[in-house]
Amino acid sequence: MKIIFMGTPDFAVPSLKALIESHYDVICVVTQKDKPKGRGYKVVPTPVKEYAMSQGIMVLQPERLSREPETIEKIRELNPDLIVTCAFGQILPDSLLAIPRYGTINVHGSLLPKYRGAAPIQWAVINGETKTGITTMLTDSGLDTGDMLLKAEIDIPDDMTAGELHDRMSLLGAETLIKTLKKLEEGTLVPVPQDDSQATLAPRITRDTGRIDWSASARNIHNLIRGTTPWPGAFAFLDGQKVRIWRSAVGEDRSDTGEKPDPGTIIGLDKEAMTVQAGEGIVRVFEIQVESNKRMTPYQYSLGHELKIGMKLTPYEAE
Known part of the structure; x- marks a missing residue:
């Protein structure tokens, strides 16, 4: 079976590797354009391109498939039996989907129809899901709307980050993809239509997604911190300085029935953690990174900087 693989980030590399190691004939890899990365903005290949080149596989990098009929024609000439996509990053045009005789199979990072879109893993954590999984599906022209093939579940522990x-x-x-292809070869795959009424969306994560609203519940804040780690990172401001928060837990609110401090107020600081008042409950913060400093515990930071009980973390630089 001749396969064209389409993917871009680290998430897609194990699926490509599994295809190669399972002796499928991967005749070409399609990935996004190389982009500048890091402080020096050095242009680097996508993780999928890097792995494909190490295996001697031809790589195509279209800017936008829907606007490049010459790339689609090149894929047509390769005459693939199947296209496999995994976190490719573009909606595929109908002219491409019509090429392979077995269609196009996508590896999606959620239990569809929940979390259709670009960031299903992050939003599952941000929303406090306790389970998620992989769905392989037949790709159509919609956004993760095709018929489902196989599913595999995974638990999300309370302290697990999106990373x-x-x-x-x-x-x-990768494991689910290979199981799907084996069933395809056996002729035992049974596509199941998605229930669109149960669909939820997982839009692209932005730098601002990690902004902490301290009036939210401690549970929601903790989930936001987990769900935006390692990127873009959850953050707040303290005396005008941006503070990234990397590790946290929901603490037990032992305050009396009297008036609570404002959300965002630091109500405790010891060698283990900094305790912050939330709109409901408290957040235990174990690791922070104040701009121009490395990651450290709040107590370590307090040894050389002003950080004390009563100070207030805010969502914006000036409030």
Whole structure:
């Protein structure tokens, strides 16, 4: 079976690797354009391109497939039996989907129809889900709307970050993909239409997604911190300085029935953690990073900087 693989980030590499190691004939890889990265803005290849080149596989990098008929024609000439996509990053035009005789199979990082879109892993954590998973699906011209093929579930522990879940999900995606292709070859795949009434969206994460609203519940704040780690990072401001918060937990609110401090107020600081009042409950903060400093515990930061009980973390630089 001749396969064209389409993917871009780290998440897609295990699926490509699994295809190659399972002796499928990957004849071409399609990935996004190389982009500047890091402080020096050095142009670097996508993770999928880097791995494909190490395996001697031809790579195509269209700017936008829907506007490049010459790339689609090149894919047509390659005459693939199947296209496999995994976090490619573009909606595929109908002219491309019509090429492979077995269609196009996508590896998606959620239990569809929940979390259709660009960031299903992050939003599952931000929204406090306790389970998520991988769905392989037949790709159509919609946004993750095609018929479902196989599903595999994974638990989300209360302390797991989106980055940690991402790494486990990428391996589960590869495993589920190979199971799907084996069933395809056996003729035992049974596509199941999605129930659109149950669909939820997982839009692209932006830098502002990590902004902490301290009037939210401690549980929601903790989930936001987990769900935006490692990128873009949850953040607040303290005396005009941006503070990223990397590790947290929901604490037990032992305050009496008297008036509570304003949300965002630091109500405790010891060698283990900084305790912050939320709109409902308290947040225990174990690791922070104030701009121009490295990651450290709040107590370590307090040894050389002003950080004390009664100070207030805010969503914006000036409030």
